[in-house]
Amino acid sequence: MTEGKTDIKSLTLEELKAQMTERGEKPFRAKQVYEWLHVKLADSFDSMTNLSGKLRQELSRDYELVCLQKVDVRISKTDGTRKYLFGLGDGNVIESVLMKYKHGNSVCISSQVGCRMGCRFCASTLEGLERNLLPSEMLDQVYWIQKDTGERVSNVVVMGSGEPLDNYDNLVRFIRMLCDENGLNMSQRNITVSTCGIVPGIERLGEEGLAVTLALSLHAPSDEVRRNLMPVANRYGLREVLAACRMYFKKTGRRLTFEYSLVKGVNDNLREAKALAELIKDEQAHVNLIPVNPIKERDYVQSDGRTIEEFKHYLEKRGINVTIRREMGRDIGGACGQLRKSFLEKEKEG
Numbered sequence: 001m002t003e004g005k006t007d008i009k010s011l012t013l014e015e016l017k018a019q020m021t022e023r024g025e026k027p028f029r030a031k032q033v034y035e036w037l038h039v040k041l042a043d044s045f046d047s048m049t050n051l052s053g054k055l056r057q058e059l060s061r062d063y064e065l066v067c068l069q070k071v072d073v074r075i076s077k078t079d080g081t082r083k084y085l086f087g088l089g090d091g092n093v094i095e096s097v098l099m100k101y102k103h104g105n106s107v108c109i110s111s112q113v114g115c116r117m118g119c120r121f122c123a124s125t126l127e128g129l130e131r132n133l134l135p136s137e138m139l140d141q142v143y144w145i146q147k148d149t150g151e152r153v154s155n156v157v158v159m160g161s162g163e164p165l166d167n168y169d170n171l172v173r174f175i176r177m178l179c180d181e182n183g184l185n186m187s188q189r190n191i192t193v194s195t196c197g198i199v200p201g202i203e204r205l206g207e208e209g210l211a212v213t214l215a216l217s218l219h220a221p222s223d224e225v226r227r228n229l230m231p232v233a234n235r236y237g238l239r240e241v242l243a244a245c246r247m248y249f250k251k252t253g254r255r256l257t258f259e260y261s262l263v264k265g266v267n268d269n270l271r272e273a274k275a276l277a278e279l280i281k282d283e284q285a286h287v288n289l290i291p292v293n294p295i296k297e298r299d300y301v302q303s304d305g306r307t308i309e310e311f312k313h314y315l316e317k318r319g320i321n322v323t324i325r326r327e328m329g330r331d332i333g334g335a336c337g338q339l340r341k342s343f344l345e346k347e348k349e350g
Ligand code: SAH
Pocket: 117, 119, 121, 122, 123, 158, 159, 160, 161, 162, 163, 164, 194, 195, 196, 197, 215, 216, 217, 218, 259, 260, 261, 290, 291, 292, 293, 294, 295, 335, 336
């Protein structure tokens, strides 16, 4: 961000109205500007043709218009998945993914540059946290992709790099703006926020009056195994995390998703399936099994197909709703954070 300039794309319509009024403009001007930013997805003040030249000039003097730059895009030949690498104003890069489903286009966005949660199998966290993303930078991932495809984005999953509940205020502002009827007017039900299990964040989100879906990265049925994979489990035990999830369901009525990345020999045993079934048998939830995507910095291996099927079958037998995450864009490679990582490595090599 340029110093002294306000990030106009992160302002709500109400805030924009107040600022326009302050400069002696009519409130409807704010609505026009908001529409340029969040419906017509304008990338410059100059293109806002129903504003006077003077106002456009003043806006570009006082405000920064955050727009991502495309650094790279890879398009899958098999399923149309697109992986985008976007450049930010400060030179950082982030990843977003477009997945095409029969029910519509879904975009997976990043919420931070890097991550400080330290999950053992995840590439996004290897270099730690660089910084939080602004609401405008989260919105623009969706806007950019909608413009690029010319098709409406119907679902957003906050499952890219970063821990969304570690960037709480910006996340909530992003959700409200994405669902604003004066903007893209997305349905809250079509937004999923995935967390590693930050208990105060889950509780706060439950009180927020939103109706987004919550996904919990569970990955193990016991604190012991979970601590091996996720340092955050040292801070919040499973009992506490699941109590927060239950409260989230009570407050929002939204059924949860438990994500469970299967790592060979670590959490994919039938013993673990049994413990998992026992742990969540009373929860209103659905389990999403993710065959772990190996990263070269760690020696974790993906469970074999048969083990995954057996794991799934066991849970189903116990009446639990399970899906195996279909690997999208296999031919263009890379799990969360890996595209960015390989880009940074190439840059370093020059
Ligand atoms: N910080 C959020 C979002 C992370 S990414 C969270 O922890 O939920 C979304 C999901 O992908 C999480 O469940 C995460 O644990 C999982 N994940 C990350 N790297 C992975 C990998 N290499 N293989 C399989 N799943 C992975």
